[in-house]
Amino acid sequence: MLRAIWLALVFALCSAGAQAQMAGLARLDAGQSRIVVEGGGAALDLGLSQVVPWRVFTLDEPRRLVLDFRAVDFGQARAADLLQGLPEAALRFGAMRPGWSRLVLDLPAPLRVASAEMRVDAGNGAARLQVRLAPTDAESFMHDAGIPQATGWDMIPAAVPKPNEDGRLVVAIDAGHGGIDPGAQRDGVVEARLMLTLAHELADALQRTGDFQPVLTRSEDVFVPLSERMTLARAAGADVFISLHVDAVDQPQVRGAVVYTQGAEAADRATALMAERHNRGDLLGGVDLAGQDDTVAGVLMDLARRETGPASERLATALVTHLRGAGAAMNDHPHRRAPLWVLNAADFPSVLIEAGFISNPAERTRLDTVIGRQAIILGIVSGLQDWAQSESALGPLQRR
Ligand SMILES: [Zn+2]
CATH class of the missing domain: 3.40.630.40 (Zn-dependent exopeptidases)
Known part of the structure; x- marks a missing residue:
């Protein structure tokens, strides 16, 4: 169910993104971004300079929330400035592969993605990603966790150098x-x-x-x-x-x-x-x-x-x-x-x-x-x- 939601979003945003200004990398607006973990749930609000394809999923052992983007420049943003309710070490973000970025949040309890959407400001093309997490039980969390299989989001292996043939x-x-x-x-x-x-x-x-x-x-x-x-x-x-x-x-x-x-x-x-x-x-x-x-x-x-x-x-x-x-x-x-x-x-x-x-x-x-x-x-x-x-x-x- 959840997977269907984000998959649809990815495709919708691919075309929306193509119409929007795809020139240049989307930048995180740290001043417009906040990740709050409290009261048994969590709310992620990320301000972006433009629309980008994205996806959200959870991982178990240990429990984490992962947001993938293609791609976001996080600039000088610091985890401590964005995150409330958890130690700053619980939040990481940065480059994965060229053209690929990731944000990882350690979850203090089993939380499920209750809603996730990216909205675009028709005026200036800026985007706002909102993800809401709600409590769930450990078994359901385990069941839903895992990297979704979807073409276009595979972890493309880095280029493999050619094997040596000259005896060195x-x-x-x-x-x-x-x-x-x-x-x-x-x-x-x-x-x-x-x-x-x-x-x-x-x-x-x-x-x-x-x-x-x-x-x-x-x-x-x-x-x-x-x-x-x-x-x-x-x-x-x-x-x-x-x-x-x-x-x-x-x-x-x-x-x-x-x-x-x-x-x-x-x-x-x-x-x-x-x-x-x-x-x-x-x-x-x-x-x-x-x-x-x-x-x-x-x-x-x-x-x-x-x-x-x-x-x-x-x-x-x-x-x-x-x-x-x-x-x-x-x-x-x-x-x-x-x-x-x-x-x-x-x-x-x-x-x-x-x-x-x-x-x-x-x-x-x-x-x-x-x-x-x-x-x-x-x-x-x-x-x-x-x-x-x-x-x-x-x-x-x-x-x-
Ligand atoms: Zn080291």
């Missing part, structure tokens, strides 16, 4: 976060943006060696689900996977790069919190996690450890040695293990590098400059060269 080692470079999931933020430095820059710099440096063929899991500020990052790497024929991140914690004195490999459990609380923050990416981005239970994750992890674990461990050792040799600031515990979803691939060795802590003022300033990132780039490149040489000496390298 394919290095999948995975810039952490992106789009609706900005990652860690401190003093204007945003992890998703910084990691995209670092990924491009690393790709250039690897390319120049002639030994490697770099491929990026994302080359724009867009959201890519964790599992899709591995799928993209696999499709590109990746021999090795390197996920790039920076961390932020409450203690400003904590600093230095850390290389993570897959582990059954974190050795300490700080590491456990880091893993939790990063495994939450898909949840933040409105990915349907229902059905992806812990058993599946456990099996995947066992496989990963058995097949590629030792090679990943050797890579981490080489990276720590060479990062240090290149003069990169290293953490007191530079090699750690944690259960990280993005390292779950069983068919290529994977590591996650935290290039440093942007919660440390000096490190934040350093990592935000090209010169400051040099040691990280050099360390990764020579670490990979050393590791690749040792692996081929060990016998059948992972060339297929």
